[in-house]
Amino acid sequence: MQSEKFYYDNKIVRDFGIATVIWGIIGMTVGLLVAIQLYHPAANMGNQYTTYGRIRPLHTNAVIFAFVGNAIFMGVYYSLQRLLKARMFSDVLSKIHFWGWQLIIVSAVITLPLGLTTSHEYAELEWPIDIAITLIWVVFGINMFGTIIKRRERHLYVAIWFYIATFVTIAVLHIVNSFELPVSSFKSYYLYAGVQDALVQWWYGHNAVAFFLTTPYLGMMYYFLPKMANRPIYSYKLSILHFWALIFIYIWAGPHHLLYTTLPGWAQSLGVAFSIMLIAPSWGGMINGLLTLRGAWDKVRDDVVLKFMVVALTAYGMATFEGPLLSLKQVNAIGHFTDWIIAHVHVGALGWNGFLTFAVLYWLIPRIYKTELYSKKLASFHFWIGTLGILFYAVPLYWAGFTQGLMLKEFTAEGMLKYPSFLETTLRIIPMYVMRSIGGAMYLLGVIVMAYNLLRTMLQGKLVSNEAAEAMPLAPLQPEHQQEKWHRKLERRPIQLMILSLIVILIGSVIEIMPTLTISSNIPTIASVKPYTPLELQGRDIYIREGCVNCHSQTVRPFRSETERYGEYSKAGEFVYDHPFLWGSKRTGPDLAREGGKYGHSWQYNHLMDPRLMSPGSIMPAYDWLIDQKLDTTTTAAKINAMRSLGVPYAAGYDKIANHDLSKQANEIAEGLSKDKIKVASDKEIIAIIAYLQRLGTDIKASKTVNNN
Amino acid sequence: MFKQFISDINGDQVYLIISLGVFMVFFIVVTFLLIRLKANYTSYMSDLPLADENYNPENKQL
Numbered sequence: 036m037q038s039e040k041f042y043y044d045n046k047i048v049r050d051f052g053i054a055t056v057i058w059g060i061i062g063m064t065v066g067l068l069v070a071i072q073l074y075h076p077a078a079n080m081g082n083q084y085t086t087y088g089r090i091r092p093l094h095t096n097a098v099i100f101a102f103v104g105n106a107i108f109m110g111v112y113y114s115l116q117r118l119l120k121a122r123m124f125s126d127v128l129s130k131i132h133f134w135g136w137q138l139i140i141v142s143a144v145i146t147l148p149l150g151l152t153t154s155h156e157y158a159e160l161e162w163p164i165d166i167a168i169t170l171i172w173v174v175f176g177i178n179m180f181g182t183i184i185k186r187r188e189r190h191l192y193v194a195i196w197f198y199i200a201t202f203v204t205i206a207v208l209h210i211v212n213s214f215e216l217p218v219s220s221f222k223s224y225y226l227y228a229g230v231q232d233a234l235v236q237w238w239y240g241h242n243a244v245a246f247f248l249t250t251p252y253l254g255m256m257y258y259f260l261p262k263m264a265n266r267p268i269y270s271y272k273l274s275i276l277h278f279w280a281l282i283f284i285y286i287w288a289g290p291h292h293l294l295y296t297t298l299p300g301w302a303q304s305l306g307v308a309f310s311i312m313l314i315a316p317s318w319g320g321m322i323n324g325l326l327t328l329r330g331a332w333d334k335v336r337d338d339v340v341l342k343f344m345v346v347a348l349t350a351y352g353m354a355t356f357e358g359p360l361l362s363l364k365q366v367n368a369i370g371h372f373t374d375w376i377i378a379h380v381h382v383g384a385l386g387w388n389g390f391l392t393f394a395v396l397y398w399l400i401p402r403i404y405k406t407e408l409y410s411k412k413l414a415s416f417h418f419w420i421g422t423l424g425i426l427f428y429a430v431p432l433y434w435a436g437f438t439q440g441l442m443l444k445e446f447t448a449e450g451m452l453k454y455p456s457f458l459e460t461t462l463r464i465i466p467m468y469v470m471r472s473i474g475g476a477m478y479l480l481g482v483i484v485m486a487y488n489l490l491r492t493m494l495q496g497k498l499v500s501n502e503a504a505e506a507m508p509l510a511p512l513q514p515e516h517q518q519e520k521w522h523r524k525l526e527r528r529p530i531q532l533m534i535l536s537l538i539v540i541l542i543g544s545v546i547e548i549m550p551t552l553t554i555s556s557n558i559p560t561i562a563s564v565k566p567y568t569p570l571e572l573q574g575r576d577i578y579i580r581e582g583c584v585n586c587h588s589q590t591v592r593p594f595r596s597e598t599e600r601y602g603e604y605s606k607a608g609e610f611v612y613d614h615p616f617l618w619g620s621k622r623t624g625p626d627l628a629r630e631g632g633k634y635g636h637s638w639q640y641n642h643l644m645d646p647r648l649m650s651p652g653s654i655m656p657a658y659d660w661l662i663d664q665k666l667d668t669t670t671t672a673a674k675i676n677a678m679r680s681l682g683v684p685y686a687a688g689y690d691k692i693a694n695h696d697l698s699k700q701a702n703e704i705a706e707g708l709s710k711d712k713i714k715v716a717s718d719k720e721i722i723a724i725i726a727y728l729q730r731l732g733t734d735i736k737a738s739k740t741v742n743n744n
Numbered sequence: 745m746f747k748q749f750i751s752d753i754n755g756d757q758v759y760l761i762i763s764l765g766v767f768m769v770f771f772i773v774v775t776f777l778l779i780r781l782k783a784n785y786t787s788y789m790s791d792l793p794l795a796d797e798n799y800n801p802e803n804k805q806l
Contacts, residue, residue: 118792192792258793267790272778279774284767305763312767539770546763 062097088582124181150580197254229610291362310362317355350386375436406496427474561608574727602629
């Protein structure tokens with residue numbers, strides 16, 4: 036049989052590589068800006084478009100989907116072609132994938148600062164962009180499976196299994212977590228409400244970490260680490276176990292983000308149990324990676340690429356040990372809502388994703404440009420400043436998390452909260468926030484140095500856009516192969532492998548999600564809980580637009596330290612009209628679930644205008660634009676109709692008179708404010724958000740729980 | 745006070761036990777399968793990433 040000559044497409048790899056570096060710098064710079072705003076609120080430059088609540092999602096989206104996303108495609112497009120001995124299926128699809136993805140990122144850069152957000156973490160982009168993501172993801176899938184089908188290597192290496200699992204699971208997660216009802220061209224409400232919405236979101240949120248930040252990177256680890264160390268993976272069997280166990284178990288762990296909330300207890304327990312089990316495959320993978328370097332540790336001393344890989348794998352091991360630890364209820368009680376979680380996430384993001392990306396870039400760019408790296412010294416500098424940056428980032432935040440978590444739970448001998456003012460605990464950790472931003476700046480500096488180093492490398496070499504290769508075409512299967520074990524047969528069949536992966540991830544998803552969606556006794560209703568008034572609904576949407584949920588939770592856990600501080604613990608029935616749920620995941624400020632009626636209208640007004648006026652030392656930004664901007668009431672009818680379609684019991688025809696009720700309530704609030712000598716027109720946005728804040732948690736007061744059963 | 749958040753569907757223990765059972769069966773099947781894999785197959789598979797550049801006579805190993 037004649038061997039075939041073909042060419043690897045290196046240009047698309049290079050393009051994704053450049054996009055990785057550029058978006059990495061942008062995403063991390065925005066991260067640094069939000070980090071500084073946490074101790075210097077004026078760093079928002081007095082501008083609503085650069086204020087924490089709006090650009091914190093921009094930071095997370097940019098580093099996850101732009102930096103890591105482009106890095107995944109760079110790694111997949113490089114390794115897939117070589118493992119399959121075939122050029123990518125279609126150059127046109129590769130280009131559509133590349134430019135489509137960049138366009139999606141640009142649309143995020145535009146819409147998020149404008150406040151166009153769904154409020155679901157890491158899924159903030161509004162419905163038209165959700166559709167675009169789906170289409171581009173399908174393009175990626177066709178290109179990947181097309182390449183697999185026209186391959187010249189019969190066997191699919193384990194890295195490709197990880198890529199296939201990534202493709203299919205992200206597709207399922209994205210689609211299910213994007214069930215939204217459009218209200219306008221850039222506004223939508225989620226189909227699910229309250230507890231159900233929370234479960235779907237954190238099933239998605241947790242598995243976005245699993246199948247976007249982990250499985251594709253493990254695939255890259257299994258391909259690039261043997262190349263870098265020039266020796267095969269330590270144990271191929273372990274890699275198979277790693278694969279099946281990881282994709283099976285990860286999908287169950289989402290509820291550990293919702294411990295002590297109103298999510299049914301059995302779902303919480305499942306989340307915890309499977310989180311603990313996750314240590315086994317995660318550490319199996321880490322050990323498999325580290326032991327691949329057996330006999331090559333002398334190379335680690337000299338080779339900066341391997342240094343990056345060792346730290347990446349170590350960070351993976353630390354983060355995947357800490358995750359299960361944090362999912363233990365006793366630990367979670369202290370750690371949840373604090374900076375401990377932020378530290379945990381960044382050990383994974385900066386160490387595992389960041390360092391593995393840098394290793395691949397330093398290894399790959401000189402190869403496709405047929406040259407040496409411009410400066411090993413600069414790369415070494417990057418390694419050390421990056422490693423120190425991670426430490427300077429994580430250690431202060433761990434300290435901040437423990438300090439605040441414990442302070443919030445401390446009681447005096449008399450049984451009173453020792454720190455009744457939330458602000459007091461915040462002020463205690465400000466120095467940690469300063470140190471964290473220094474760590475982040477060090478890490479960013481390293482990335483900028485890398486960009487320069489790679490640019491010089493590119494300039495001194497020449498891109499081999501089409502790299503020549505030769506391989507034998509696939510021969511028909513010999514009769515002895517017909518007798519093979521089923522797993523070996525499966526591993527040669529990509530579509531069947533994808534379907535089996537899909538079944539494996541659906542088992543956990545269905546068992547956890549379906550009962551919560553279908554069995555009504557999971558969500559006991561409360562008779563006194565009523566839908567929002569039109570003004571409150573508009574206020575709620577401003578709350579979403581400004582990203583208040585990034586810093587304020589709306590769920591009181593059943594701890595005495597919380598019921599003393601905030602009021603009665605939250606019930607599932609309180610959230611039945613909350614499309615979306617707004618429980619939050621971090622308390623940079625206090626919980627707001629019982630905010631209604633706690634202060635007068637004038638306090639809320641003055642606090643929003645200048646938080647430091649009412650709470651000296653507060654790190655909350657001023658929202659003075661809410662006083663100037665007029666509330667858009669043209670959307671009220673559409674919002675009421677959308678809510679009614681989702682099952683919120685507004686009377687038929689209420690949409691036509693909703694604005695009348697809205698004006699009436701707004702006038703009452705404006706009159707109330709004028710009694711306190713605050714003159715503000717009743718049609719301003721601040722009136723709506725005051726109405727919403729004053730409503731929060733008031734339904735539950737003096738009410739009785741009525742179980743559906 | 746805790747009654748509310750642990751109020752569950754009937755037979756929640758069954759859910760936990762079924763899940764654990766599914767997990768155990770899954771793990772045992774995968775382990776059994778791995779034990780039966782042949783050594784020449786695993787060594788062929790683990791050499792795949794290192795093999796690709798051998799197929800390209802025009803490329804020099806850097």
